[in-house]
Amino acid sequence: MEKKKEEKKEKRKYNVPAVDSAFKILTLLSRKKFSKSNLTEIAKALSLTPTTCYRVLQKLEELSVIRYDQSSKRYSLGPYLVVLGERAKENILDLSVIEPYMEEITEETGLTSFLVNRIGQKKSTIISKVEAEQFGINVSVGRHFSVVDGAYGKSLLAFMDEDESDELIRMNDGLRPLSEEEISNLKEELKEVREKGYAIAFGEYIEGIAGVAAPIFNNRETVEMSIALVGMTTQLKGEEAVRMGERIKKVADEISYKLGGRVPFT
Template identity: 25%
Template sequence: MRQGRHRVVKSEDQKDYVQSLERGLSVILAFSDHHPQLTLSEVAELTGLSRPTVRRLLLTLEQLGYVRCEARQFSLTPHVLALGYAYLSSLNLTEVAQPFMEEVTKQTGHTCSLSALDGHDAVFLARVPAKQVMRTTLTTGTRLPAFATSMGRVLLAGLPEHQLEEVLAGIMLTPLTAHTVTELACLRKILDDVRCRGWEIVDQQFEEGVRSLSAPVRDAGGRVIAALSMSVPARAYAMEQIEEELLPVIAENAGEISKRLGARLERR
């Protein structure tokens, strides 16, 4: 038998090794972004398995719902995501994020936070404090209005359109400072912009004298499940300075957390 690129060579003492399972997985792994659709012959060539073996495996995988066949072209179905779900769902988001949050704080000298959306609020899941403490004391579990905070806007912008409409329908756009956006049409435009660029900076809309910045954390399905954020004194950082010096650190580490959760990110 030819040696395929996904084939694993077992040693003599691996008596419990199930070769049919190895072959089935090698067939699944033959599909990729470069080869989303394959014929039986192409799968055989990529895996190094014989055509009769590949045929049996593909027909079995088709019956189980992992592949589909159209016009003699085989392709994976979304059901294959179930194979990795148990692993991904067992990952604790805060545990995955912790070292990257520590890196953000180390590089910037400012507290880094991780938050998730709950109704109309952004809720802190974890925080890595800096030596320099902001005037407002925020802890894990603290809830902030999503519409007026950078992390909240990143989370709102990540919602599917129908869910966003439901949330916006119930939000009270209360002025919290002289800078707070209180017009729904304006907020919608802001969220559209956040969705396009992939980050947000808020200038004193939640608290006078405080500017904040956030970037999204995505799961394996590409959904925004959290926001990585930071707040800094407005007197210490101009908006341009935040975008040039701090935002790249937040965005890079949010992206790294997303990758650990299985997300495939496109360059912006």
């Protein structure tokens, strides 16, 4: 345990500001609100100096991962990202294994399925989704959330190192602020998530929206991905939420095994 903590501390020491800034810019431009932004807007949103921001933008434009419109003086994502995205999708075996399960469980349950991946320390993003025909949840692939949000957040937090999950919960930068009582209750709930192997969120993050999620384990028994079913709270009441939780856990376990992961419970 102590060795793992030391390794994490070592990893956090190293930072490459230009790379960090470039990634933040690309992430910002991927958001609908900032999809076409000028230099001032980008620098302000990311707390970068205009000079630093401009230099990074210039390099990204040179590489065609962003584009600059001379008439509007605004930046947007560039054409080469389409190429990179397609190549990434072709090379990710995980998606080819996971997406058939998502299609099957969405058809079976009538709920929208999401595949969520942790990125960095504090965020998670939707990397694939299958919408239900009648009640599709309008959230796009690539949407970023705090790692503490939703049932999928709980399923990630529950299998982190306890010190790390406590730190993320204390940061309190999710969809809504948490009181001290809610933080305490969440920590207790994470113990149940570890025991059951799935998490439930029932309208506490987004009113009227409920979800169940289960972790996908890698070969180190750690979790970077979560698979979730999301719908209206009317669709996931009481025993139905429990039934869906057990169903999504079974799917997540099967995916973990197919990907060579090691599930630490049965």
